[in-house]
Amino acid sequence: MTAQGTEEETERQARVVFTPAGRRGQFALGTPVLQAAWELGVDIASICGGRGLCGRCRVVCSEGEFPKHGIVSKPDHLSPAGTVETRFGERNQPLAPGHRLSCQAAIQGDLLIDVPQESQVHRQVVRKEADSRPIRLDPVVRLYLVQVTPADLEGSGSDLTRLLDALETQWNLRPAFPAVLLPDLQGVLRAGEWSVTVAVHQDAEILAIWPGFKESVYGVAIDVGSTTIAGHLCDLGSGDVLSSNGMMNPQIRFGEDLMSRVSYVMMHPDGRDELTREVRRAVNELVAGTAEDGGVDPQDILGLTFVCNPIMHHLLLGISPVKLGEAPFALAVDESVRVAARDLGLEINPGAVAYVLPCIAGHVGADTAGMVLSEQPHGGGAVSLLVDIGTNAEIVLGNDQRLLACSSPTGPAFEGAQVSAGQRAAPGAIERVRIDPVTRESRIRVIGSDLWSDEPGFTDALPAQGVTGICGSGIIEAVVEMWLAGILTSDGVIDGRESSRSGRLVRNGRTFSFVIHGVEDGKQVTVTQTDVRQIQLAKAALFAGIRLLMDRLDVTSVDRIRLAGAFGSHIDVRYAMALGMIPDCPLDAVSAAGNAAGHGARIALLNLASRGEIESVVRRVEKVETAIEPNFQAYFVDAMGIPGGTHAFPDRVRAASDRPARAQRRRSRRTPTRKSN
């Protein structure tokens, strides 16, 4: 390569400016634009290394006078398109007008060259969901086309030596070559007539090798929840999501909640084996499904990332979760784990590498790490509160100075479990409740219908199942509305004194229940005294956990609250605040984070630097173990009352309570899978 400005002085040179990088230099006429860009450190992608095969290095010549740079740039300051570019256009789609392959176009005069997003290695992935941050590509696995010197009798070394020498000469890389790839090496080299594409992991290790030019490899970001397992298949080079898929976690047959699965392992000698086999089988099925949907050969999948709670994390890795079920809740491993996909029994490319995000503590898993990576609470001075509500609530609080995390034992009431008419958020479940404070009549809305029960056509618009029960967000609204209507005392007692005035108040022995729906027909959905207690216990646990972290961080308010997961997408935050689940905060600073854990898995899949980032962030997270915090119990008792929190109430809730949150609901229903932890 000739360097700019250092060759013979008689050589004719031109000035070239690259945008948006803003780099500039002088180059001898005839220098390919790609070479000039690389010499200046301008980020232009290439798999084929300048052979006009991959088309990744397209650039556009900006035409005009650029006084700032002192140049006049014209398309004809580039060498005319030759046969290589013509052939590229024939084999693929023709190049867009004004686009040139920078490896073929040579500098013939002053130029201002624009490198479009799609030609940059480190481009931004266009975000699909409004509530998740864009991802900057920093490929973990990259493809390189190499021309290998053919074998000869002159002692030129083994095929592997010549391959590695070619990689070093042509790409300045000397990665390791794992022994398991050796059986295919010679066949691939000859099938490609000594031209092969290698996939290199972190520029350090070859994962796979194909004859000739290979355009794309893929990865799957996987969120292994207790209830569902979801995966996104992505192109590792472009970041595009090709397909998304979800399925039930087959471990459910060993127990709905995690603790019953831990018990199963304790009671059965092969229990851990069984559960591990089941989850790996499910992951295999999921990955195969995403590959099929995305039209991708599973052999082209080279990377996986996983987020999961600590118990799923251990089971996935074949580690018994028993120690996580008893104090001191010791994780076998909390650092990130890198493991060959074949060691997990996954049937994708044998060179594929799985990356499991780090866990934070015994109850705060890699899913929370994924949430942190996605939500970036450490990214600035504003104090963020992240809450992911499942059977436990994982809570993260802090900013770029300090970050704290804990898990709070909310129990599954917010998921609709352990509530008499409770159910998972699914079509037919009551998700919105309003009670008239005067008449004490209630009206509802169910998942699967946009109509309130007092609107015309409600019954016809119901989903096929009819009204089947009440989900977490519904029960929360019911409890708040009951209190607003004076049916519930601040201690959480359903006040039966007026039962004669309302047919909805029903006596059960010494306590009362409130009929939310169906007072006139046979099918009733009721909130019992025990249900109210469950919700009180859950919200008190959550709030006590948050208060503990706020104490530790020495703050009395937060700047931003993000509610992650399916629950966070369903809940009306005004009610969450009214019930005292979360601290007072301007309403517009509270929002749903969507599947933040899963989004974190996708970031880790596509951006190498993010792995180091989350590992270092997790290391400095201060872990708070609620079980041994002296204040936790007191805070918990404090938070039992209704309403909770410290906020101006109930005006704000009331003021907004009749605006249906349709937009939010529609968005969450479009998400193909719901994380339920």
Added chain:
Amino acid sequence: MTAQGTEEETERQARVVFTPAGRRGQFALGTPVLQAAWELGVDIASICGGRGLCGRCRVVCSEGEFPKHGIVSKPDHLSPAGTVETRFGERNQPLAPGHRLSCQAAIQGDLLIDVPQESQVHRQVVRKEADSRPIRLDPVVRLYLVQVTPADLEGSGSDLTRLLDALETQWNLRPAFPAVLLPDLQGVLRAGEWSVTVAVHQDAEILAIWPGFKESVYGVAIDVGSTTIAGHLCDLGSGDVLSSNGMMNPQIRFGEDLMSRVSYVMMHPDGRDELTREVRRAVNELVAGTAEDGGVDPQDILGLTFVCNPIMHHLLLGISPVKLGEAPFALAVDESVRVAARDLGLEINPGAVAYVLPCIAGHVGADTAGMVLSEQPHGGGAVSLLVDIGTNAEIVLGNDQRLLACSSPTGPAFEGAQVSAGQRAAPGAIERVRIDPVTRESRIRVIGSDLWSDEPGFTDALPAQGVTGICGSGIIEAVVEMWLAGILTSDGVIDGRESSRSGRLVRNGRTFSFVIHGVEDGKQVTVTQTDVRQIQLAKAALFAGIRLLMDRLDVTSVDRIRLAGAFGSHIDVRYAMALGMIPDCPLDAVSAAGNAAGHGARIALLNLASRGEIESVVRRVEKVETAIEPNFQAYFVDAMGIPGGTHAFPDRVRAASDRPARAQRRRSRRTPTRKSN
């Protein structure tokens, strides 16, 4: 730890000298001897890190006045043996008189401390075979006992983090921990009550972990020949050989010689799979056998090393050998290969690592690299010639300046194949032949008997099989003796003109045969004209290869000749020289190298530095491909005559020809397995 001489000046100090290292220093009274030794960089072993459990750190106090060091050393300048040493003696054998555990004995006055060989990490392994060099221990895998902080609720990190932290604090190591070991981690830590022994590979990666104190781990050095597979089980910490074992290579059913196995792979779609499965199955069987014989649990085997010819090398690693069967004989890989034993399907500890020595060229394999490592031709200025004779002969020539290697196509005649009465060296085979130049009567000796056929009791002393044929060394002696007796012309024609004078000369059509044995009974062993031609072709190929290398190195003589393998151990070197197989050289500079390749595998198993050494030596070996050397054919034709070579002949042969080489034969028979390549 307190450093010597830098603490408060009032602190009382003593002078301590360590032998044989010759290191010395001043230490505060009360310093444990082991600590003092480590601070001075004196090589003392320890697994338990100073807890008085492993007993590896024993030292002896030398008593007396040592004016050179200015000290008087006395045993009572060490603290008295306390309960730890007493308990060690009770649990194990009592310490020998004068021996102390250096981790327990504290410095109380001036001392001269002797560190015996067995307490050094880098000790010499006592050699068992007279013809192999001693091995200096430089353990590839080392054991470390660590005390891990128990899990608590205070956020002390995962079990793994605490284990790695303990290794760093207690041993100054931070090795990687592979994901496949995670499932056992928590159980092992608790079973050992937070005291565990870890096996660390190259101080960089943990291979295995056991509860409590673990004393020994093992490795097997394996020589995979075309015909036999042999292994030595060694203690990786002491270098002791615990058992040796050999078996037939089951691939023989796919073809005796390597080329027929390559053909099998070419002809059968699953041929490579089958052959790989067979050799790996055999290696598993061999390793299991050595473990059983050595009384070792296969789970305690953590290392394997392999030497093998290129075709076995490829088949073992699952690589098709087809490219090695056709020009340009390209190896898939020539560099050393490190591979997880489980990826080879080997049923030992799942963390075990196999190391395959590098290959030199398409016909010069890892077995030759093992021979080089064992024979060290690069160790000095003397020009060594190493020859390993199998179906091909591998030839290495050179010194510390240059090293050359080639393979010469001798064919299998030296192994007794393609010879009419030929057979493998086994009981009943004629291995010695003498012909009276006057009477032309011959006498013989067979493997399995010490008597010559003209000695009384010969028939009774024969092995059960009787006389079954003639092996490689026998046919060589027969040809030389036939020439000495005037039965053979210098062109290699059996001269039938005197057939009337000797009943041993028999006509076959247009040529004659010579009856070596059994002229009076029915069972005859005969040397035919074709047999002589086979031997001529073989020895000419060998000599032409050697001459080519000597030409290249620009030498006309060599300083040392080493004949490796079973053939090298059986042959009488005078006959080899007489026949012109090897160049002229003082007889006492020619010797058998035994199983040099296998010895090289043992060196690589026990000495980490030797791996880097052989890798770098192999890289600079100049490969000579006989197939494309213009001179090879001419040299080959030149070398066809009998006698060959350039030596004073036949006086030297004749002079010694009647001294039976019994000692040599006995030694070779004691070797449990014979390498036959």
